[in-house]
Amino acid sequence: TGSSRPQRMLKAVQKNATKGDPESVISAIDYYCRHKEWAMNVGDEKGLILDSVLTEVNPSTALELGTYCGYSTVRIARLLSPGSKLITVEFNPAFAAVARQIIAYAGLQDKVTLVEGPSGDLIPKMKARFGIKSFDFVFLDHWKDRYVPDTKLLEDCGLVSEGSVLLADNVICPGAPEYLKYVRNSPRYESRYYKSNLEYTKVEDGLEKSVFLG
């Protein structure tokens, strides 16, 4: 059988990016997805918002739900301070296999732990397995129907504390209406919407940033 979209994306990185240079990996993926074959990376436009929120938070421990091919993993890890860690969760093994190679190509494997499996099963194991006290930053980019249950799980497991920042992708397209209701109506969150566009398109999408108040 033929190659998959993630495999073709990996090939484009290996062909067009410089090993050990995260910026070139990001640019190679954005070029490929804009001009050759669309893929569901957060992309260059929403990526700039991710960068700015990340730089503001400067997390010691960060969590990403939904690795896909590792594009946002590379965007996040490249901005982490020395000694800071990113845990990224992916349930699709084929996606995880490509992501590992893209993260390694960018030279960021020492800052990133990729865990394969369903987020709902893995979140309760985070403290024991990785000695995490709590996450300063969480990027939700996996599946819209998991945004609320996984946020509640993070709260119940004591994995978010006062000041922890949640940033959720795709809150408009395909949309996460229950999540928006949850974080916007809860007295435990201070929420703000960053209007943008669906990756590589002119369709509206945006990111919701929610600060946990404890």
Ligand SMILES: O=c1[nH]cnc2c(O)c(F)c(-c3ccc(F)cc3)c(-c3ccc(F)cc3)c12
């Ligand atoms: O599932 C996702 N996870 C994370 N990020 C995503 C993302 O950034 C996206 F842009 C899309 C998207 C949106 C519009 C579209 F037309 C196709 C795909 C999806 C998505 C939505 C529905 C599906 F059936 C499959 C994929 C995701």
Ligand SMILES: [Mg+2]
């Ligand atoms: Mg997304």
